[in-house]
Amino acid sequence: MTPLDINTATAAELDAADGFRGHGFEIVRYREERGRFTDTRQLDEVPGLTGVLSDRQRRGVSVGASGAA
Numbered sequence: 001m002t003p004l005d006i007n008t009a010t011a012a013e014l015d016a017a018d019g020f021r022g023h024g025f026e027i028v029r030y031r032e033e034r035g036r037f038t039d040t041r042q043l044d045e046v047p048g049l050t051g052v053l054s055d056r057q058r059r060g061v062s063v064g065a066s067g068a069a
Contacts, residue, residue: 003062006043007036019057023048037063 004017006027014024023046030046031037040058043049 003060005064006040006061007031007064017057018060019053020061039063 011024011028
């Protein structure tokens with residue numbers, strides 16, 4: 001399965017991803033306020049996600065072709 005790009009995904013797509021239910025809006029808002037994610041570890045900076053995501057959940061998302069997964 002192709003990882004979901006957190007830089008282009010909609011809030012609904014993020015909500016449907018494993019471990020992100022209910023956090024799609026916060027991820028999109030963070031991205032709109034601060035710019036593109038360059039690393040999936042930046043998800044820890046999103047309110048409500050700090051310390052919540054497992055390595056398995058992080059493997060299900062990416063920052064696109066130009067960034068680190």
